[in-house]
């Protein structure tokens with residue numbers, strides 16, 4: 001498979017979640033044959049959570065040595081610890097609380113009730129990334145980064161026509177007045193997301209069709225942020241039929 005963006009289409013959300021789950025479990029077992037520790041970046045959208053629930057329900061779940069899998073987030077909402085709106089709360093409930101792994105494998109953003117300002121929390125996550133840097137990078141090697149996409153083309157908490165999508169220095173940004181509630185968020189920046197070996201985009205539903213078509217047709221990333229995201233090795237859009245209705249035929253990967 002080339003490093004071009006590829007689109008894998010599935011009949012519906014259930015088939016999409018099952019396919020991502022099967023590919024994910026297979027891929028991380030293969031990666032753990034090659035690397036002592038792997039890093040996975042999670043996202044907080046509905047399909048992202050559904051995939052974690054499907055992984056948790058998989059008979060293959062306990063075939064993974066989760067103690068060698070580190071979890072990070074592409075973004076987080078600035079709300080108190082344990083709040084249902086937090087991406088890490090959703091991930092813990094869906095999967096992380098049910099697998100056997102040390103607490104230091106889970107790298108959550110700070111919460112709004114832990115004594116830091118939003119800006120301090122962004123700096124703290126950047127420090128956490130640096131503390132787990134590999135090679136000559138200031139970042140861990142992200143083996144798989146999951147991303148959701150909003151109908152406006154935002155991904156993580158990088159929204160259209162906003163300064164954060166064009167940030168080139170900081171690895172983590174504080175986001176104020178976000179168009180998608182809650183208004184205050186934290187997000188990895190575009191160059192950090194693009195440092196990932198594999199980007200796995202998860203999109204379900206007709207409300208994503210237009211923005212997926214725009215992204216794959218080469219829209220400007222400042223206007224359609226997901227259009228500016230590409231993994232170093234692979235970029236795969238895992239979508240259902242409803243989201244694929246405006247995807248150019250030649251970009252749809254053949255059925256495997």
Ligand SMILES: O=C(O)[C@H](O)[C@@H](O)[C@H](O)[C@H](O)COP(=O)(O)O
Nearest residue numbers: 044045046047148149150155156
């Ligand atoms: O914190 C968040 O809100 C997510 O990280 C966000 O980027 C999400 O992935 C998209 O908004 C898609 O969300 P849905 O899949 O629920 O539409």
